[in-house]
Amino acid sequence: SPSDARGSPRQSPNILESKNSLDLMDILGNLSYDVTSYDDGNGTLLDYGAAPCHNEYCPLFQRVAPTFLAVTCAAATLGTGALLVALAKRPHAWGWPQSRALVAQLAVGMGLFAALLPPVAVGIGQGWRLGTGLCSLTHLLWHWSLFAQGLLVASGSCSTAWCRWDARSRRLAVAVWAGALLLATPVALASGTVASPVTSCVRRSVAVLSPAYLLHLSSCLCLFLLLPAGLLVATLAVPRLRAGWRPGLGASWLFFGLWLPYGVGLGVDFLLQARLLPPGCDTFERFDYALGLGEGLGVLHCCLGPAAMLAPRLR
16 A cells, blocks of 8 residues: 555665556545665665655646546547548548558547547546446557557558558458457456545556566567657668658657657666666655656547648648
């Protein structure tokens, strides 16, 4: 529980353990910890400012997050609706790399993501009352939409398979959405609810080194960091891919650009939780803000994405 997150002799300062981790969907109330501790080596007192470390992220998060998610959902709904209308009204205006088949699936992914924002906003503001099963399902659908969008953008950047909707592209679509669901499954096993001080739906209700969370973390790092890095290197190194670059492709890459900071934050969070990076008061008090801002930036993809894909067609 949050009250147990207090440093103890012969332990490094406990920043945030497993289910007490904070990010955009992990709200646990007002936290204030005394993180005075002892060094593992010789028992020497480690003084992190000679005062308790206060983390004020949670109260700010509770005030800001519901409004932010509600506004983002409204903007995403309008943008996705406009994108679908443009796809229906001007079917021949979409060509590679922004082919109609690819953009339609990206719109579905962004729409699914945006549809989950209202229950998350209500859960943050009033406590999660839908039960553990729906908490896990929400996280599963949330990440399914993210992983599917990432795989769609990646496949569209290095292949012309989406130029037409035929047997080949249909098989690719099934593979992308099935693969994304498979990659998202570990988060359903790692997430759950906690009741401290109010019931909350959190993304990590298991230990940071549990197989379910490690699989989920690996999937996120591969999607948000390794996949875009590999595609960028391949585009620069392979003349065929470099020659095929189009302005519309850059708009699709907005997804990776917005989620990159959160991917970095997840990696640093794991290093802190696993005690592979030395914790301190500054890290304890400020890191949640960085991680929350990173995820908030990523969430904006569902309202900025439709605008970025529509812009080239409106010229």
